[in-house]
Amino acid sequence: MAFAPSPIPSRTQYVLEAIKHGILTGGLSPGQPLVETELAARFGVSKTPVREALKTLAGTGLVVMSQFKGVTVRTVDAAMAHEVYDVRLLLEPEALRRSLTRRASLEPAREALVKADEAADRAERSLANREFHRALYLPCGNPLLARMLDEVRDQAALVSTVAWAAVPSWEQEAGEHREILRLALAGDAEGAARALHDHIASFVQRAFPEGDHA
Incomplete structure (x- = not known):
C-alpha cells in the first residue's frame, strides 16, 4: 500500500508563503539576510517552521543557504x-x-x-x-x-x-x-x-x- 507524502505543517506553510510573497513583491531584497530568530518573532512562531520554510525556499532557488553568511534572498544577476x-x-x-x-x-x-x-x-x-x-x-x-x-x-x-x-x-x-x-x-x-x-x-x-x- 502506497502512502501519500505528509503535507507541510500549516505554520510552516504560512511562513513559507509569507516569505515568498515578500521576496516576489520586492519587500525582501536580493541579498537580504533572513535571520531565523527575527522571522520567528515577526510571524509569532518557533524557529522550527521558519527553518523548514527556508529549506523549502532554498530548494526552489529563492534563497541561498551559506555556512558563513547564513540564509539570504537570492541575488539576481x-x-x-x-x-x-x-x-x-x-x-x-x-x-x-x-x-x-x-x-x-x-x-x-x-x-x-x-x-x-x-x-x-x-x-x-x-x-x-x-x-x-x-x-x-x-x-x-x-x-x-x-x-x-x-x-x-x-x-x-x-x-x-x-x-x-x-x-x-x-x-x-x-x-x-x-x-x-x-x-x-x-x-x-x-x-x-x-x-x-x-x-x-x-x-x-x-x-x-x-x-x-x-
Missing part, C-alpha cells in the same frame, strides 16, 4: 537570469506547441490575461502573468515537462521582480501575451510557440543585456 530563462526557452515553447496540438482549453490563459489587466499592483500583475504562462504549458500532456517548468517558476518570477523594478515593461509584455493568445486561439501552434519564444528571449535580453547568452 545576468548569469542567473539567463540560466533560468534558458530553461524556459528550451521547454516552454515546446510545451505550448503540445498543449495546442492536444486542443487543450485556453480559457484559463484568457482569464489570467484579464486578471493581469485588472491588477491593482505589481505583485498581482506578476502573479497573473505567471498564471498565464502556466495555463499554456500545464496541459501539454507530459507531467514531467510541466513539473520541470513549475520548478523554475519562482526563480523566473524573482528575475521579473528585479527587472520590473529597474525597467517597468509590463505594458509591452501584456501586448506580447495577447498576441501569443491570439495565435493560440487561431490554432497556429507554430506561430504561437515562436511568439512565446521571442517573448521570453526579448524580456531577458532587455532586462539583462550584459549577460552572455551563448
